[in-house]
Amino acid sequence: MSADNLRRTHYRACHLCEAICGLAIVTEGEEIISIKGDLEDPFSRGYICPKAIAIQDLHSDPDRLHQPQLKTPTGWQSISWDEAFKLASEKLASCQSQHGNDSLAFYAGNPGIHNIGHMIHGVAFSRLLRTRNCFSASSCDQLPQQLIAYWMYGHQFMMPVVDIDHTDFYLIIGANPIVSNGSMMTVPDVKNRLKAIQQRGGRVVVIDPRYTETSAVADEHIFIRPGADAALLLTLMNLIFDEIKCPPEPLEQGSTSGGGFRLAPHLAPHLSGLEEVAQSVQEFTPEAVADYTGLKTEQIRRLAEQLMCAKTSAVYGRMGVSTQTFGSLCQWAVQMLNILTGNLDRVGGTLLTLPAVKAVGAGDRQAGHYGKWHSRVRNLPEFSGELPAAVMAEEITEKGEGQIRALVTSAGNPVLSTPAGHELEKALPSLDFMLSIDPYINETTCHADLILPPASPLVSEHYDLLLNRLAVRNTTRLNPAIFEKKPDERYDWEIFEQLSRGLNEARGITDSQPLPPPVDLIEYWLTQGAYNGSSELRPKVDLETLRSHPHGIDLGALQPSLIERLATDDKKIHCFLAPLQAEIPRLLKAIGDFKRDDALSLIGRRHLRSNNSWMHNSYRLVKGKDRCLLLAHPQDLANHDISGGERVHLVSSVGRITVTVRASEDMMPGVLSLPHGWGHHRSGAKCRIAAQHAGVSFNDLSDSQDLDPVSGTAIFGGIAVSLEKIS
Ligand SMILES: Nc1nc2c(c(=O)[nH]1)N[C@H]1C(S)=C(S)[C@@H](COP(=O)(O)OP(=O)(O)OC[C@H]3O[C@@H](n4cnc5c(=O)[nH]c(N)nc54)[C@H](O)[C@@H]3O)O[C@H]1N2
Ligand SMILES: Nc1nc2c(c(=O)[nH]1)N[C@H]1C(S)=C(S)[C@@H](COP(=O)(O)OP(=O)(O)OC[C@H]3O[C@@H](n4cnc5c(=O)[nH]c(N)nc54)[C@H](O)[C@@H]3O)O[C@H]1N2
Ligand code: SF4
Ligand SMILES: [Mo]
Numbered sequence: 056m057s058a059d060n061l062r063r064t065h066y067r068a069c070h071l072c073e074a075i076c077g078l079a080i081v082t083e084g085e086e087i088i089s090i091k092g093d094l095e096d097p098f099s100r101g102y103i104c105p106k107a108i109a110i111q112d113l114h115s116d117p118d119r120l121h122q123p124q125l126k127t128p129t130g131w132q133s134i135s136w137d138e139a140f141k142l143a144s145e146k147l148a149s150c151q152s153q154h155g156n157d158s159l160a161f162y163a164g165n166p167g168i169h170n171i172g173h174m175i176h177g178v179a180f181s182r183l184l185r186t187r188n189c190f191s192a193s194s195c196d197q198l199p200q201q202l203i204a205y206w207m208y209g210h211q212f213m214m215p216v217v218d219i220d221h222t223d224f225y226l227i228i229g230a231n232p233i234v235s236n237g238s239m240m241t242v243p244d245v246k247n248r249l250k251a252i253q254q255r256g257g258r259v260v261v262i263d264p265r266y267t268e269t270s271a272v273a274d275e276h277i278f279i280r281p282g283a284d285a286a287l288l289l290t291l292m293n294l295i296f297d298e299i300k301c302p303p304e305p306l307e308q309g310s311t312s313g314g315g316f317r318l319a320p321h322l323a324p325h326l327s328g329l330e331e332v333a334q335s336v337q338e339f340t341p342e343a344v345a346d347y348t349g350l351k352t353e354q355i356r357r358l359a360e361q362l363m364c365a366k367t368s369a370v371y372g373r374m375g376v377s378t379q380t381f382g383s384l385c386q387w388a389v390q391m392l393n394i395l396t397g398n399l400d401r402v403g404g405t406l407l408t409l410p411a412v413k414a415v416g417a418g419d420r421q422a423g424h425y426g427k428w429h430s431r432v433r434n435l436p437e438f439s440g441e442l443p444a445a446v447m448a449e450e451i452t453e454k455g456e457g458q459i460r461a462l463v464t465s466a467g468n469p470v471l472s473t474p475a476g477h478e479l480e481k482a483l484p485s486l487d488f489m490l491s492i493d494p495y496i497n498e499t500t501c502h503a504d505l506i507l508p509p510a511s512p513l514v515s516e517h518y519d520l521l522l523n524r525l526a527v528r529n530t531t532r533l534n535p536a537i538f539e540k541k542p543d544e545r546y547d548w549e550i551f552e553q554l555s556r557g558l559n560e561a562r563g564i565t566d567s568q569p570l571p572p573p574v575d576l577i578e579y580w581l582t583q584g585a586y587n588g589s590s591e592l593r594p595k596v597d598l599e600t601l602r603s604h605p606h607g608i609d610l611g612a613l614q615p616s617l618i619e620r621l622a623t624d625d626k627k628i629h630c631f632l633a634p635l636q637a638e639i640p641r642l643l644k645a646i647g648d649f650k651r652d653d654a655l656s657l658i659g660r661r662h663l664r665s666n667n668s669w670m671h672n673s674y675r676l677v678k679g680k681d682r683c684l685l686l687a688h689p690q691d692l693a694n695h696d697i698s699g700g701e702r703v704h705l706v707s708s709v710g711r712i713t714v715t716v717r718a719s720e721d722m723m724p725g726v727l728s729l730p731h732g733w734g735h736h737r738s739g740a741k742c743r744i745a746a747q748h749a750g751v752s753f754n755d756l757s758d759s760q761d762l763d764p765v766s767g768t769a770i771f772g773g774i775a776v777s778l779e780k781i782s
C-alpha cells in the first residue's frame with residue numbers, strides 16, 4: 056500500500072467481470088498511473104480488455120459517493136456513519152415489528168459476486184432479515200443453471216465447467232464469450248483459447264440469432280430463432296439416443312449403449328431416469344423442429360453427429376438460453392447432451408473445479424431448496440431463498456398482509472436491469488423506507504431515503520470465492536488492497552456487519568456473534584480445502600502462500616471428480632426431472648402453433664466497453680459513437696420503409712421506446728437486437744457522464760409477467776415487438 060509518494064506496481068485481479076484477469080496497477084501516492092495486463096498471471100497471461108483501464112475512472116469518479124446520503128426535502132444531505140446506521144436499523148426493525156418480517160425486502164445485484172465482503176456478509180445479512188422477499192440479479196441471469204445443477208447433481212453450484220483447453224468440439228449456444236469474456240466459465244484470454252481449439256484440429260460452432268463477435272472467430276455460425284433452442288437441443292438428444300452412429304475409432308474411451316449414445320463408463324452406474332428421458336424426447340425430430348428453429352434438417356443432424364463423434368465435445372449455453380421462455384429446459388438439455396455424448400466429467404468435456412477454498416460437495420449448506428414458499432401475489436416458487444426479481448413491483452404495490460414496505464438494495468440497479476423496470480421505478484416511491492448500499496446515485500438508488508456508499512474495491516483485500524470455482528483451470532490468488540482505506544470509509548462487509556448489529560439490537564438480541572472479516576474466513580476455508588497440505592499429490596496453499604505469489608497460482612487442469620462429490624441423496628445423477636415434464640408439452644404446442652410470418656422478435660446485446668448498467672460514467676468507455684442502437688436486418692427495415700440511422704419507435708406489450716436503428720446483415724431476419732443497461736435520462740440519477748450518453752432501457756420493453764415458468768427467470772430473448780416509423 057502506498058502511504059508515501061513512491062511509484063509502486065501492485066498485482067491484483069480485475070473485479071469487473073468473471074474473467075478475473077490479472078492486472079499490474081502502477082500507483083504514485085494516491086494516484087493510479089497506469090493499468091496493464093499482468094504478464095506473469097499464469098491464468099490470464101497478460102490479457103485485459105478496455106474496461107480494466109476504467110477502474111481508474113471508477114476509483115476517482117467525482118460522482119462517486121464517500122459519505123452516507125440522506126434524502127431531505129431540499130435534496131441529498133451528507134450525514135455521519137453513526138447517524139446513518141442508527142437511522143437504517145431503526146427503520147428496518149420498525150418496519151418488521153409493525154408489518155411482519157416479509158414487509159422488508161432485499162435485492163442484491165451483480166457486482167456483489169466480485170466483492171468478497173459483499174458475498175459473504177451480504178448473504179449473512181439477507182438471512183438475518185428472515186424475510187421471504189429476497190431477490191437478486193440471479194433471476195435475471197443464471198438461475199436456470201443453478202436449479203438444474205441442484206436437481207441433477209444435488210447442489211446449486213455443482214456446475215461442470217467447459218474444459219476449453221482440451222476440448223475438440225465446442226458448441227456455444229446463446230453466449231458471446233469474445234465480448235462477455237465468459238460467464239459461469241471463468242476464462243480470461245478466451246480468444247486465444249478458442250484459437251487453440253482450432254490449432255489442435257478442433258472446431259468451434261456458435262448458435263445465435265445474431266452473427267456475433269464470437270461467431271467471427273468460430274468455424275461455423277448457425278442462426279436460430281430466439282427462444283427455439285430447447286426444440287433444437289431436445290432434437291439433438293433424440294438423435295443421439297436413437298439415430299447417430301459414429302465410426303468405431305473415437306468411441307474407444309467410452310462404451311456404447313443401446314442406440315447411438317455413449318456413456319462414460321464411470322458415470323453409467325450413477326445415471327438415473329435415462330429411459331424416461333429417451334421417451335420424453337421422442338417427438339423431437341429434425342423434420343418436426345426445422346421450421347420452428349430456423350435450422351435445416353441436415354444442419355441439425357450434422358450437429359448431433361459432430362457432438363457425438365468428435366474425440367471430445369462440450370455444449371455450453373449461457374444468457375441466450377437461460378433468460379428465455381424455455382430457460383430451464385435448455386439448461387437441462389445442455390447437461391443431458393454432455394452426458395449422452397460421454398463428455399460430462401471427462402477431460403475435454405465438462406468438469407468440476409477443485410478450488411483451493413472448500414469445494415462444493417455433499418453436505419454443503421448452500422445445496423439449495425425449491426418451492427419452500429411462494430410469492431404472495433403471483434404464487435411463484437422460491438429457489439434457494441430467492442423469489443424472482445420480476446415480482447418486486449407487484450409485491451410493493453399490491454396491498455395486503457406481507458406487502459413489501461421497505462427495501463434494501465445493494466450493488467444493483469433493478470430499475471434498469473429487471474424486466475419491466477419502469478413498473479418497479481413507479482412502485483419504489485410508495486415504499487415507507489428504502490436503503491441502498493451503492494457508491495452511486497443511479498436510476499434505482501435515487502429512490503432511496505438513505506444511501507450507504509462502500510469504499511472503493513481498491514482499498515479492499517479480495518479473493519474470488521465464486522469465480523475460482525467456475526474457472527476453466529484450477530487457480531487461486533489473493534488480491535491485495537492497493538490503497539489504504541480512509542478512517543471515514545466503510546467496506547461493504549463492515550456496512551453489513553453494522554446493519555446486522557443494529558438490527559439484532561433492535562430485536563433485543565445482545566449476544567449475537569459478528570462474522571469474522573472476509574479474509575479470516577478465506578484463511579479458514581483454505582484449511583478445509585483440497586490444498587491444505589493433507590495430500591501429497593497437491594501443493595499446500597494457505598494465506599501465506601497466496602501472499603507470496605502475487606500473480607496467482609496455477610493448480611492444474613480440471614480432472615474428473617463428479618461421482619465422489621455428487622450431492623444427491625441417492626448419489627445418482629438425476630437425468631429425468633419431473634418438474635420439467637410440463638415444459639415438454641408446452642414446447643410441442645409452441646412448435647405446433649408456429650407459423651412463419653413477419654413478426655419481429657427482440658434479443659439483447661453486450662459490448663466490450665460496457666458492463667451492465669453501471670460503467671457508463673467512465674468517459675473513456677462511452678465516448679465515440681452511440682452504442683445504444685437497435686440492430687435490424689436490412690430486409691426487415693425495408694419491409695417497414697425504414698432506413699438505417701432513422702429514429703424509430705420500438706413497441707412491446709408493456710412499453711414503447713424511441714431509438715436509432717442500424718441496418719445489419721449480422722442479424723437473422725425477423726430479429727432485432729438492443730443492448731441493456733442504458734436509459735440514464737431518468738430524473739433523479741446523478742451520474743453526469745452517463746446522463747450525456749443516456750440511451751434507452753431495454754427493460755422498459757421486457758415483461759415482468761412473462762418468465763421461464765420453472766425458475767422464474769426473466770425473459771430477455773425472443774420478446775415480441777413491432778417497429779413503427781416516425782412520420
Ligand atoms: N463487456 C461485457 N462483458 C460482460 C457483461 C457486460 O455487460 N459487458 N456482463 C457480464 C454478465 S453480468 C454476464 S451474465 C455475462 C453474460 O455472458 P454471455 O451470456 O456470454 O453474454 P451475452 O452477450 O448476453 O450473450 C448472449 C448471447 O445470446 C444470444 N441470444 C439472445 N437470445 C437468444 C436465443 O433465444 N437463443 C440463442 N441461441 N441465443 C440467443 C445473443 O445474441 C448473445 O450473443 O457477461 C458478463 N460480461
Ligand atoms: N434486458 C436485459 N436485462 C438484463 C440483462 C440482459 O442481458 N438484458 N442482464 C442481466 C444480468 S446477466 C445481470 S447480472 C443484471 C445486472 O443487474 P444489477 O446487478 O441489478 O445491475 P448493475 O448494472 O450490475 O448494477 C450494479 C450496481 O452496483 C453498484 N456497485 C458497483 N460496485 C459495487 C461494490 O463494490 N459494492 C456495492 N455495494 N455496489 C457496487 C453500481 O454502482 C451499480 O449501481 O442485469 C440483468 N438484466
Ligand atoms: S475481461 Fe476485462 S473486465 Fe473482465 S476481468 Fe478481464 S480486464 Fe476485467
Ligand atoms: Mo449477469
